[in-house]
Amino acid sequence: MPDAVVLGGSVHPFARYKDGSTPRDWTRRVVAQALADARISLADVDAMVFAMESDHLALQLSPGALLADEAGIIGIPVHRVEAGGASGAAAVRAAYAQVRAGLARCVLVIGVEHAASHLRGRDVAFLYGLSFDADIEGFAGVTAANLYALSMALHMQRYGTNEDDIAAVSVKNHGNAIGNPWAHLPMDISIDDVLRSPVVSTPYKRLDCSPLSDGAAALVIADARWAPATPGRPRVRIAGSGCANDHVRLGDRSEPHRFSAKSKAARAAYEAAGVRDPARSMDVAEVYDAFAGAELQAIEDLLLAAPGQAARELRAGRFSAGGSLPVNLSGGLIGQGGVPGATGIAQVVTLERILSGRYHRQPAGDGDFRWGVADAHGGIGTVCFVHVLERT
Numbered sequence: 449m450p451d452a453v454v455l456g457g458s459v460h461p462f463a464r465y466k467d468g469s470t471p472r473d474w475t476r477r478v479v480a481q482a483l484a485d486a487r488i489s490l491a492d493v494d495a496m497v498f499a500m501e502s503d504h505l506a507l508q509l510s511p512g513a514l515l516a517d518e519a520g521i522i523g524i525p526v527h528r529v530e531a532g533g534a535s536g537a538a539a540v541r542a543a544y545a546q547v548r549a550g551l552a553r554c555v556l557v558i559g560v561e562h563a564a565s566h567l568r569g570r571d572v573a574f575l576y577g578l579s580f581d582a583d584i585e586g587f588a589g590v591t592a593a594n595l596y597a598l599s600m601a602l603h604m605q606r607y608g609t610n611e612d613d614i615a616a617v618s619v620k621n622h623g624n625a626i627g628n629p630w631a632h633l634p635m636d637i638s639i640d641d642v643l644r645s646p647v648v649s650t651p652y653k654r655l656d657c658s659p660l661s662d663g664a665a666a667l668v669i670a671d672a673r674w675a676p677a678t679p680g681r682p683r684v685r686i687a688g689s690g691c692a693n694d695h696v697r698l699g700d701r702s703e704p705h706r707f708s709a710k711s712k713a714a715r716a717a718y719e720a721a722g723v724r725d726p727a728r729s730m731d732v733a734e735v736y737d738a739f740a741g742a743e744l745q746a747i748e749d750l751l752l753a754a755p756g757q758a759a760r761e762l763r764a765g766r767f768s769a770g771g772s773l774p775v776n777l778s779g780g781l782i783g784q785g786g787v788p789g790a791t792g793i794a795q796v797v798t799l800e801r802i803l804s805g806r807y808h809r810q811p812a813g814d815g816d817f818r819w820g821v822a823d824a825h826g827g828i829g830t831v832c833f834v835h836v837l838e839r840t
Contacts, residue, residue, distance in 0.1 A: 450671040452547040453685045454837070455554075455678075456486030457667035457797035459630040462785030464564040465662045471506065471560045472518045474664035479519040479558060482666035487678055488554065493668075495552035496521050498528045499539035499559035501788035504575050506562050515560060525552070532579050532826020533738060535559065536665065537792025537833035540822075543669045544686050544835075553674040557667040559790035564660040572660055580827060581696050592738070593657065595828045597649035599698060600741035602705035604651065607756030609744060611651050615642035616762055617740035618655050618782055624769055625779025627809045630794070632661045632785030642740075656740040661785030665793035684800045688723070688836040690716030696830055707829030710749040714823070714834045718751070721836040723819070726751045730773060731817040732802050734795035736824045737780040746823055747775065750834065770812040777802065777809060788826075795822040796835060803839040 458481035460474040483490060498512035508514060512528035531538040536559035543555035563572055577586035580595065603609055619639055625631035637655065645654040672685065692712035698704040714726070723729045730752060737743035747758040752773065761767065767775040778784045778798045781791060799820035801807040811817065818839050825832040 449548055450673055451685045452544045452669050453672045453675050453683055454800040455668040455670050455675055456482055458482045458485055459794045459797055460664040461630045462632045462661040462663035462787050466565055471562050475515045475519050475560055478664045478666040482668055486668040490520055492554050493556045494524055495546055495555045496526045497539045497542045497557050499535040499789040501530060501532055501535045531831045533788045534792055534824040534826040534831055534833050535789045537824035540792055540796055540835060541689050541691060541833055544689050547669055547671050553671040555669045557793055559793040560664040561787040561789040562662055564662045593649040593652060595698060596739040596742060597652050599704055599828055600651060603745060606705050609759045612639055613759035614651060614656055614740045615639040617743045618642045621776050621780045621782040624777050625783025628779055628784060631779045631783055632659055633783055652739055658738050658781035658786040661787045663787040663790050665790035665797060667793050667796055682804045682839050684803045684837055684839050686835055687838040688717035688721030690714060690834045693831045698828060707745055707749045710829055710832040713832040714750045717834040717836045730819050730821050732820045733775045734798055734822045735775060737776060737782050750823055774811045777811060792824040799837045803837060
């Protein structure tokens with residue numbers, strides 16, 4: 449079975465665009481940049497996977513076909529995937545599976561979202577509410593903030609995590625976004641700044657929440673036997689991929705304070721990659737921090753810290769840019785921005801560049817980064833995807 453390697457990729461900056469540009473523009477640009485980074489041409493691509501969370505947000509049915517056409521992609525297999533906030537990660541997995549199965553030798557992965565600039569914020573919030581259980585939660589006015597807050601409140605009750613711990617994630621990730629040209633909200637803030645920001649849904653304040661963002665990302669995944677070598681650049685492969693789901697409603701879960709499906713997906717990805725001790729093996733991580741507390745939950749469910757210990761290790765500096773396991777060096781969703789169709793793709797682009805030593809905010813230290821893990825989910829940890837990358 450062939451290895452699936454990451455040849456290159458790019459991100460169209462996550463932001464709120466008011467310049468008249470649209471997903472058509474962002475797609476053309478990011479595809480051209482990704483192909484240039486991979487040092488291949490469009491003629492080398494023999495399959496495409498497209499990710500977008502919602503036709504309602506884009507106001508465009510069948511967006512994959514349209515944007516493939518805009519990018520000049522004609523005459524090859526094209527399909528679209530959707531998994532809520534993990535749509536981009538689902539596209540990565542679909543491309544990985546095609547390469548591993550021998551269905552394609554070079555797959556272009558594209559993710560786009562147009563959620564921040566052409567719809568009213570309250571309308572977007574309502575549509576996101578329908579991505580949970582629309583009948584029982586969405587039409588009743590339940591929002592993503594309410595559900596994430598409830599899950600985190602239960603985590604706090606069980607482990608003693610506090611609002612300062614949550615705010616420390618926001619401070620770290622906004623700060624990490626400084627110097628990232630793809631980032632929506634680079635900010636130098638303090639824990640007090642976070643705690644003084646308006647309450648959204650206890651325990652979350654405004655600065656604990658990721659922004660709505662527009663943007664795009666593209667990635668080239670290829671069969672290692674075919675992939676051209678790039679002189680001077682280490683090769684990075686997707687060593688393992690995992691996916692699992694959970695009950696849609698928190699109340700139906702036996703452990704609503706954690707993301708059990710994330711642990712199942714992570715175990716599958718680590719096993720495929722041959723990683724027995726992820727807490728010691730992983731060198732860098734990009735995790736899904738739609739809300740600041742969700743990063744702490746993710747770190748624990750990805751087996752990077754023991755249950756209830758992520759906050760303590762965060763305070764000790766382990767997950768900082770200069771720590772032994774930098775988490776969300778990009779800024780994560782909180783600092784870089786939240787683009788559901790593109791986030792999971794951008795995470796892999798970021799990790800590939802870090803592992804190959806060419807990220808625009810390369811971690812401190814000796815630069816010997818071999819292993820990275822990317823994590824994204826849809827819903828409240830409802831459908832989880834985990835990818836393990838290895839520099840070879």
